[in-house]
Amino acid sequence: xxxxxxxxxxxxxxxxxxxxxxxxxxxxxxxxxxxxxxxxxxxxxxxxxxxxxxxxxxxxxxxxxxxxxxxxxxxxxxxxxxxxxxxxxxxxxxxxxxxxxxxxxxxxxxxxxxxxxxxxxxxxxxxxxxxxxxxxxxxxxxxxxxxxxxxxxxxxxxxxxxxxxxxxxxxxxxxxxxxxxxxxxxxxxxxxxxxxxxxxxxxxxxx
Amino acid sequence: xxxxxxxxxxxxxxxxxxxxxxxxxxxxxxxxxxxxxxxxxxxxxxxxxxxxxxxxxxxxxxxxxxxxxxxxxxxxxxxxxxxxxxxxxxxxxxxxxxxxxxxxxxxxxxxxxxxxxxxxxxxxxxxxxxxxxxxxxxxxxxxxxxxxxxxxxxxxxxxxxxxxxxxxxxxxxxxxxxxxxxxxxxxxxxxxxxxxxxxxxxxxxxx
DNA sequence: CCAAAAAAACCAACTAGCCTGTTTGTTAAC
DNA sequence: GTTAACAAACAGGCTAGTTGGTTTTTTTGG
Numbered sequence: 001x002x003x004x005x006x007x008x009x010x011x012x013x014x015x016x017x018x019x020x021x022x023x024x025x026x027x028x029x030x031x032x033x034x035x036x037x038x039x040x041x042x043x044x045x046x047x048x049x050x051x052x053x054x055x056x057x058x059x060x061x062x063x064x065x066x067x068x069x070x071x072x073x074x075x076x077x078x079x080x081x082x083x084x085x086x087x088x089x090x091x092x093x094x095x096x097x098x099x100x101x102x103x104x105x106x107x108x109x110x111x112x113x114x115x116x117x118x119x120x121x122x123x124x125x126x127x128x129x130x131x132x133x134x135x136x137x138x139x140x141x142x143x144x145x146x147x148x149x150x151x152x153x154x155x156x157x158x159x160x161x162x163x164x165x166x167x168x169x170x171x172x173x174x175x176x177x178x179x180x181x182x183x184x185x186x187x188x189x190x191x192x193x194x195x196x197x198x199x200x201x202x203x204x205x206x207x
Numbered sequence: 208x209x210x211x212x213x214x215x216x217x218x219x220x221x222x223x224x225x226x227x228x229x230x231x232x233x234x235x236x237x238x239x240x241x242x243x244x245x246x247x248x249x250x251x252x253x254x255x256x257x258x259x260x261x262x263x264x265x266x267x268x269x270x271x272x273x274x275x276x277x278x279x280x281x282x283x284x285x286x287x288x289x290x291x292x293x294x295x296x297x298x299x300x301x302x303x304x305x306x307x308x309x310x311x312x313x314x315x316x317x318x319x320x321x322x323x324x325x326x327x328x329x330x331x332x333x334x335x336x337x338x339x340x341x342x343x344x345x346x347x348x349x350x351x352x353x354x355x356x357x358x359x360x361x362x363x364x365x366x367x368x369x370x371x372x373x374x375x376x377x378x379x380x381x382x383x384x385x386x387x388x389x390x391x392x393x394x395x396x397x398x399x400x401x402x403x404x405x406x407x408x409x410x411x412x413x414x
Numbered sequence: 415c416c417a418a419a420a421a422a423a424c425c426a427a428c429t430a431g432c433c434t435g436t437t438t439g440t441t442a443a444c
Numbered sequence: 445g446t447t448a449a450c451a452a453a454c455a456g457g458c459t460a461g462t463t464g465g466t467t468t469t470t471t472t473g474g
Contacts, residue, residue: 430460431459
């Protein structure tokens with residue numbers, strides 16, 4: 001059946017790891033941390049349990065690696081949007097719409113939420129994840145500083161304003177789990193944008 | 208040993224239920240949903256497993272009941288703070304500080320977060336919880352409308368502004384799991400308050 | 415008013431299933 | 445031939461729900 005092409009060790013490893021991490025994220029997204037089992041991940045990935053434990057000795061290693069990948073993808077996604085905003089391909093309004101859509105529809109936010117919440121009750125996981133999230137935040141803040149400028153830095157810096165906005169998104173996404181009310185979120189997003197543009201402007205627009 | 212006071216059936220039931228719900232919330236807070244087991248709850252509550260299943264036939268019934276109680280307590284706590292703000296016992300600044308402290312330090316937020324996240328991967332739980340959260344939001348929005356008035360309703364209503372603020376709190380609390388950085392949150396809170404007072408005022412202050 | 419039956423509250427052990435990590439064995443690459 | 449990658453079965457532990465039995469309160473009927 002499968003065309004058993006000859007692959008180098010490195011190709012085999014990389015592919016298997018990729019399958020496992022993708023399956024981990026997908027399973028977290030689909031059924032939540034509580035129902036995410038190592039065997040389930042292996043099954044979804046189409047990889048044997050032995051191969052799984054070979055590459056990731058235990059569940060935590062798998063989770064941490066998946067988180068690392070998720071964070072990297074998220075930072076890259078946001079930075080790409082921010083770059084479009086800086087070079088004028090996006091206006092401020094559509095930028096925030098896109099970020100919100102990314103948060104709500106993409107796999108990464110809810111998957112990472114599952115992991116973060118799980119980490120709250122697991123000291124070791126928390127310790128492993130803490131540096132990852134710090135790194136993510138650092139990257140995001142660099143993007144914000146580069147992409148937005150504050151109207152009045154003495155009141156609110158662009159970094160703080162965008163962090164606030166991200167926290168609104170986080171909060172809204174949590175709410176969205178139990179309250180799928182598009183009208184409510186549209187109204188919220190509109191207000192957020194209205195308030196934001198009072199305090200910050202994208203670095204391109206110098207009106 | 209125990210002074211076996213004679214209690215009515217109703218007293219016995221009520222007390223047992225209270226112990227079980229309190230233990231549920233406490234356990235969710237302490238070890239997270241993933242590590243919250245029905246037997247663990249019974250143990251913490253000092254109640255036999257039989258008594259537990261007598262009052263709550265399965266885990267979900269217990270979780271839903273605990274959530275109901277948590278939401279009620281939270282709404283009451285916020286309303287109490289809001290009442291203090293309305294009658295002048297609190298100023299706007301300390302009110303928001305108090306709400307944030309309530310979110311971060313109280314049991315309710317993280318316990319309910321655990322449940323909400325768990326509900327994301329559990330259709331039945333989600334369906335049972337949805338009306339509870341709708342009710343909670345309705346109560347909160349009533350409090351907001353009563354306690355705050357918008358400076359310019361055409362731009363941002365007080366209801367939306369306060370919902371935004373609550374979402375910021377939600378998001379910050381999620382962040383706080385992996386990033387315990389008091390300075391960061393102080394800065395954030397300050398900015399939030401600064402921005403809020405531009406758009407809404409408590410109903411008492413008519414300056 | 416009291417004994418006896420009924421019902422509610424409570425207790426403790428058991429079961430079937432799942433999950434994680436381990437171990438032993440096999441195949442593919444180097 | 446040696447090492448890395450993969451496979452599959454197994455063991456120990458935990459969990460949720462069930463079941464048969466006990467204690468406490470309430471109801472019933474003489």
